Amino acid sequence: MKKILIVMLLTSISLVAKVNVVTTYAYLGEIVKEVGGSHVKVNVLANPKFDPHFIVPKPSLITKLRKAELLVLNGGQLEIGWLPPLLRGAQNRAINVGSKGFVDVSGVIHMIDKPTNVSRSGGDVHPDGNPHFALDPHNMIPIAKLITKKLVMLDSANQTAYEKNLQSFITKWSSFLDQYDAKMATCKDTKVVQYHELFNYFLKRYEFTLVGNIEPLPGISPSSKDALKTINLMKDNNVKIILQDVYHEKKTAQFIADETGAKVQLIPHDVGSVEDTDTLEHFYNIIEERLCR
Ligand SMILES: [Zn+2]
Incomplete structure (x- = not known):
C-alpha cells in the first residue's frame, strides 16, 4: 500500500514537468516512452490498424498537435499524404518543420529502394525510397539515440535521466536483437x-x-x-x-x-x-x- 502511495505521489509530481510529445506512428511512441520514461507524455496520431499512408485527418489529431512540444515523425514521405494539413490546422510554431521541436527519424536511416526514375507516373508513392523501415528491428537503436538527443535539447534538466534510459534501452534491445537474429537466421x-x-x-x-x-x-x-x-x-x-x-x-x-x-x-x-x-x-x-x- 505504502509503495502504491509513493508511486502515485511521484507520478503526480512528475506530471508537472512532462514534455508533451506527439508521434505519427505507434512504434515511435514506444521508443519515446523507452527513452523519455516518466518525463514525457506521449500521444500517437495514426491508428495502427489503418493505412499508414492515408490517416483520416480528424480534429482530435489537430488538438494533439496544438499542445505538442515535440513532434516525432517517420519521414521518407510516409506522412506526406496526411500530416501537412494537420500541421497547418494546428498552427503550432514549436513543432513546425525545421524547428527545435521537430524530428524526422528517417534522417538516421539508410533508406532502400530509391527509384531510379523520378517520374511519379508509375503510381510510385515513395519517391525518396521505401519509408517502411520500422519493419527492421535494427533501426530502433539509431532512432532511440536521435530522440534522446532531441529530448535533451528540449528538457536539459533531465539529461541524465534520458541518457540513462537510452543506455538501458540499448542494453535491452541489443540482447533482444541477438536472440531475434538467431531465430530468424x-x-x-x-x-x-x-x-x-x-x-x-x-x-x-x-x-x-x-x-x-x-x-x-x-x-x-x-x-x-x-x-x-x-x-x-x-x-x-x-x-x-x-x-x-x-x-x-x-x-x-x-x-x-x-x-x-x-x-x-x-x-x-x-x-x-x-x-x-x-x-x-x-x-x-x-x-x-x-x-x-
Ligand atoms: Zn508504402
Whole structure:
C-alpha cells in the first residue's frame, strides 16, 4: 500500500514537468516512452490498424498537435499524404518543420529502394525510397539515440535521466536483437510474395527472397490480370507464403493462395496493428512467429 502511495505521489509530481510529445506512428511512441520514461507524455496520431499512408485527418489529431512540444515523425514521405494539413490546422510554431521541436527519424536511416526514375507516373508513392523501415528491428537503436538527443535539447534538466534510459534501452534491445537474429537466421532464403512493398526492410535484413508484390506498382490496386501473373510467378518459384498487411483488401491474396496452395500470413506494419503487438518486442515476435515457424 505504502509503495502504491509513493508511486502515485511521484507520478503526480512528475506530471508537472512532462514534455508533451506527439508521434505519427505507434512504434515511435514506444521508443519515446523507452527513452523519455516518466518525463514525457506521449500521444500517437495514426491508428495502427489503418493505412499508414492515408490517416483520416480528424480534429482530435489537430488538438494533439496544438499542445505538442515535440513532434516525432517517420519521414521518407510516409506522412506526406496526411500530416501537412494537420500541421497547418494546428498552427503550432514549436513543432513546425525545421524547428527545435521537430524530428524526422528517417534522417538516421539508410533508406532502400530509391527509384531510379523520378517520374511519379508509375503510381510510385515513395519517391525518396521505401519509408517502411520500422519493419527492421535494427533501426530502433539509431532512432532511440536521435530522440534522446532531441529530448535533451528540449528538457536539459533531465539529461541524465534520458541518457540513462537510452543506455538501458540499448542494453535491452541489443540482447533482444541477438536472440531475434538467431531465430530468424533459421528462415533465411524463404521465398515470399507481399501485397505492398511494406516488408522490404525485414525481408532484406533476414535474407528472405522476395519473389514479387501483389500490387503491380506501389499504391496501385492489382487487376485480375496482375493476380494471374502473381499466381504464375509463385508456381514457377514454388512460393508458399504471402505477406498480407492489415489494411489492404484481402480477397486477392486469398484467391492467389487458393490457386497456389500458399498460406496468407497477416503481418503487422506497426505496434498494435494486430492483436498481441502492444510493445516493440511483441510486434517483432509476432512477425517471427508468422514467418518463421
Ligand atoms: Zn508504402
